Amino acid sequence: MSVVPLTGELLIAGAARQGQAGAVHAFDASTGARLEPGFGKATLNDLEDACAAAQAAFRPYRALAYAERAAFLDAIAEEIEAIGDDLTVRAMAETGLPRARLEGERGRTCGQLRLFAQVVRDGGFLDARIDPAQPDRAPAPRLDLRLRNVPLGPVAVFGASNFPLAFSVAGGDTASALAAGCPVIVKAHSAHPGVSELVGRAVQAAVAKCGLPAGVFAMLHGDGREIGQGLVADPRIKAVGFTGSRAGGLALVRTAQARPVPIPVYAEMSSINPVILLPAALAARAEPIANAFVAALTLGAGQFCTNPGLVLAVDGPDLDTFIQAASAAVAAAPAQVMLTAGIRSAYENGVTRLGEVRGVSIAGVAAPAVGAASPALFAVSGRDFLAHPELTEEVFGAASLVVRCQDLSELRTITEGLEGQLTVAVHVDAADHSQLGELLPSLELLAGRVLVNGFGTGVEVAHAMVHGGPYPSTSDGRATSVGSLAIARFLRPVCYQNLPDPLLPDELKATNPLVLHRRIDGALTAP
Structure with a gap:
């Protein structure tokens, strides 16, 4: 090896x-060999x-x-x-x-x-x-x-x-x-x-x-x-x-x-990372969004913290087009090896539980393969989703649920009732901006990262990135x-009151020996 x-x-x-x-021994994820x-x-x-x-x-x-x-x-x-x-x-x-x-x-x-x-x-x-x-x-x-x-x-x-x-x-x-x-x-x-x-x-x-x-x-x-x-x-x-x-x-x-x-x-x-499809975006590009969604769903066998496990949209012909395209893409996706046999078993049990909930239908599933997990897509009405809180539970893997909302009011009700999330993605066109503006205050309370016209998979390591969110996506949403x-996370503030300058840490001495930017009397000051 x-x-x-x-x-x-x-x-x-x-x-x-x-x-x-x-x-403890590791096991080959593909063969199960020790x-x-x-x-x-x-x-x-x-x-x-x-x-x-x-x-x-x-x-x-x-x-x-x-x-x-x-x-x-x-x-x-x-x-x-x-x-x-x-x-x-x-x-x-x-x-x-x-x-x-x-x-x-x-x-x-x-x-x-x-x-x-x-x-x-x-x-x-x-x-x-x-x-x-x-x-x-x-x-x-x-x-x-x-x-x-x-x-x-x-x-x-x-x-x-x-x-x-x-x-x-x-x-x-x-x-x-x-x-x-x-x-x-x-x-x-x-x-x-x-x-x-x-x-x-x-x-x-x-x-x-x-x-x-x-x-x-x-x-x-x-x-x-x-x-x-x-x-x-x-x-x-x-x-x-x-x-x-x-x-x-x-x-x-x-x-x-x-x-x-x-x-x-x-x-x-845990996080199911909801995806919201607003009407104008859905009408303009239902199929491209569906294909991009399935690519995100199946990436890495769906084993990402930011896997899109829930889709919310207003029911109608445009959503039908999205589901049809997504179902075809899921059916064409290969079954994939998951990290461990235990994770695959938990995923398969989760898929089975989803399919058994009253009102939930299978929209698309990939062909099975020995030792691998098949992507799966489900659909449910907004009314049945609200009646079954267990549908908000994470299924870790390439499974997702599309919720057919009666109207934007029901979509907003569902969104505001969700648990804390790592991400929430909204797909919009210019005509959707007013609706997004109305949703945004709720989305800020829902997730640590709000993104537009994309999916949460792919977390940039950068100064402005947030990979966290309200409970239970994390234990500390701050x-x-x-x-x-x-x-x-691993720092705490200490205040030094009237400490003689020679005893102050270098970061705070009058001469600024570390040449730091410091906030003096509230104003950020260059060295």
Whole structure:
């Protein structure tokens, strides 16, 4: 398989050790064959060592010059690139994802590491603020007040099943936490342990190359109930990043809230990402929209957080045209290998449940294939949709439901009754602008990203991106897990009142030695 040797070891405090709590194996997603080696599961002693090392590394790591912290993030990207094709080959076997998708995901992973290196060099994430003393102010003088953001402390990150690179060991949660100045302990996902080890060793190599404290990074394999919950419960862990199921995310939230000192859990959980087709757009281009919709629906076997799982439109001939075109495209789409047999089974059960709900009809389904999942499209009236709340539940995979709304009023009622979402997409023409304007206040409350004439699949790693949304799409709708704002999850503000200038952090000293843009008396001021 891979010429880079995989040992199945845990990575703790700059060293590798074999886990002694049993072993987990990856399985070839296409054939079901077991892949070697076995990956030793961590014990509670391993967890203790990782947390102790992370705690010991926190102070020296957070005190590191920002240029050195940025160089570390760049070094991780370089080490991941240096793995070469072995990483792609192993990922293809463990996930069933195609080469092009995985090579693109590697590029995204390295790109976001480098983005956060730029964020660290820029210093804007510190949000440095200075309100100078005003001793002569009446009726009372103002004391000298200065503010900067500081890192929270060690962070636990849980690897995601559907993104073995971009949301896993060195993915966005890890990159943003390290950028903030927080050591990271990763619980590797059991579906792609080989990929996790390859990337984990790349991070570990970057730690050594940059001369950082060894506890800045650790990676553990293990059961969610013992190691995962143990990580979240450990008092040295100060925040959690998670991408996965609602049940898994909420279990971590409960553990975090039950601690003597609760901590934030940034869990991305479930979303059906509604697509709204407004009348003029539907009349003008029903078939092109349908074909683009099915392409988004079936991309990556529908295993995206932003998969379009719901379509809302006013019933009529134009919607009939859309459904006919979408049904034909779904029927022509190939069945695809999913990430794991368990995910495929859950998808097939979800499709069966959808088809059994009263009033739901099958609009189109792809031909079955052994070991693969077939895309499926369903339709239902707005009235029946409102009568069956279970139709709002996510089916993770290439399945979607078209709702035939009686009119725009019913469409708005359905939209306003939906749970929080990661994305909502609206297809409009110029004649629909007034209706979109009326919907927009509701859509802002519904989702973290509102997009026009497109679909949510494809999340740009950029400064203005939001990949988050109201509960239950995430556990904290104020945050994003993608884009430069993701760093804010692992920071908190500290105010320094009347501190003598020599004792102030460099970010806030009068001479501005770090040459930062700072907000002085409320005005953003150049260095």
